[in-house]
Amino acid sequence: MRDGDSVPAALHEPNGNRQTAIAEPRSRDRTRQGVAMTNFAGPLRPNRKRAIIAAGILIVIGTVAYFHFKSATNAKTNSGVPPVMINTAAASSGDIGVYVQALGTVTPLNTVSLTARVAGQIAKVEYQEGQHVHVGDPLVEIDPDPFQAAVTQAEGQLARDQAQLELAKINLARDTDLLKKGVISKQEFDTQVATYHQAEGAVKLDQGNLDMARVNLAYCHITSPIDGLVGLRLVDPGNIVQANGTSPLVMITQLQPITVEFNVAEDAVPQIVQAVRSGKILTVDAYDRANTKKLATGTLEAFNSQIDPTTGTLRLRATFKNDDDALFPNQFVNAQLLVDTHKGVTLLPNNAIQRNDNGTFVYLVQPNQTVALKTITVGTNDGNTSEVQDLQPGAVVAADSFNRLSDGAKIAIRPTASETKPASPNK
Known part of the structure; x- marks a missing residue:
């Protein structure tokens, strides 16, 4: 401290005022520093602008260098990934049918359930289970002896009544002459006419009985009414069956x-009806x-x-x-x-067509041994092949390994069996 300088009041005051005395010079120092900074910034504004521009250029250069380095790194990394082995399918030009699909049931034209038409005992079962039979083939025989006896009896009755008819006819002719000569009365002649007609009616009745007996005899021999397949056997020889029973003897389909x-x-009905008409x-x-x-x-x-x-x-x-x-x-x-x-359309196997949330697509094989994701429109599908648009015939697409493929993926086409077959030693 030089002579003549005043002693700070803080040296003579309590500690509470000392901080105030010390703070004043610091406040003045900040003011001087602030003035000095203001005076320094004013003349350097052009330099600051140039510095900002230079920094921006450096940032751009750094960004370009970064992405160039990243691209080179990715290319180097991708070049190390082995290509995906795939099978391919080729689009072709051809015709495809438009189908209406539905669930159907097979129904036979004829199903026959044969039952007995006369009562009796089963004498023979003449078919094999599962046999193909034709119209007229014998299937089951009911014991014919009782029905043959009925035929014989009816034939005898008919013969007797035919003889009676012949006698009545002769008597009628004789009485006709006698009536003309006046030998017999008109009443006697009418009686003879009635006798003749009665004998004639008896013959017709006998003929009907004989026909029925023959029909019943024929019913003993059950034959197939259609061509078809016989089912499982339902009766055995010795079984007694009733006429027109509910249990079938055999079924044919x-x-x-x-x-x-x-x-x-x-x-779909209008299209079907139009085609039929x-x-x-x-x-x-x-x-x-x-x-x-x-x-x-x-x-x-x-x-x-x-x-x-x-x-x-x-x-x-x-x-x-x-x-x-x-x-x-x-x-x-x-x-x-x-x-x-549909004729002359582009066709593609269904196994080459893929679908995601964005639609239907294929992986189109490129000349540089990569695949490109190609969106397509699918039309008619016949179960194995689909009609496609946005794809030309001859285009080659991936047919498998879809879970390993993506747009731009490198691929290697798996050789076909003919390409891998060893050459003949004679060649």
Whole structure:
């Protein structure tokens, strides 16, 4: 401290005022510093602008360098991923049918349940279970002896009455001459006429009895009225059966031809009716319950005269030759009715078509051995192949490994069996 300087009041005051005395010089120092900073910033404003611009340029350069480095890193990483092995399918040009599909039931044209028409004892069972029989083939024989005896008795009665008729005829001729000569009276002649007509009636009655006896005898021999398949045996030799009983002796079902009845939605009815009225013969394919194996092909025969209001469907019937017995009565089948054919369209196997929330697509094979996700529109489907749009015939698409594929994925096409087959040693 120099001479002449005043001693700060804080040296002579209590500690409570010391802080105030010390704070004043600091406040003045901040003011001086603030003035100094203000004076420093004023002249450097252009430099600050240039610094900001330079920093922005550095940021842009750094960003570009980062993404370039990241792209190079990803490319290097992707180049190390092995390609996905796939099988392929090719789009082709062709025709495809438009089908109406429905669940159907196989129904026989004829089912016969044969019962006894006369009472008696079963003498023979002349068929084998599951045998194919034809019209007139013997099936069951009821003991014919009682009925043969009835025929013989009726024949005897007829012969006797025929003799009586012949005698009455002779007497009538004689009495006619006697009446003309006046030998007999008119009453005696009328009696002879009545006798003749009575004998004539007896002969007719006897003939009827003989015919009935012969019919009953024929009923003892039960034959097949249709061509068909015999079921399981229902009676055995020695069984006593009653005439017109409720228990059948044998059941026969016609298998060739056979029909399938199925219902189609009312929306499909106009197209079907129009095709039938135009003279087209509509074919119907019958598939098994799983709808994977075709059992037979037939033609539409008829359809009902009205739509069922409770189900909104129309009942149709198709006929099948069924030469190989592929269809069996009461069997459930999937019926596919061909109502139209789209010609010259692009076709693709169904196993190559994929679907997600955005629609239907395929993985189109590119020349650089990658795949591109291609959105397509699918039309008619016949179960194995679909009509597609937005794809040209000849286009090659992935047919499997879809869970490993994505847009732009590298692929390797799996060689076919012919390509992997070793060459013949003679070549």
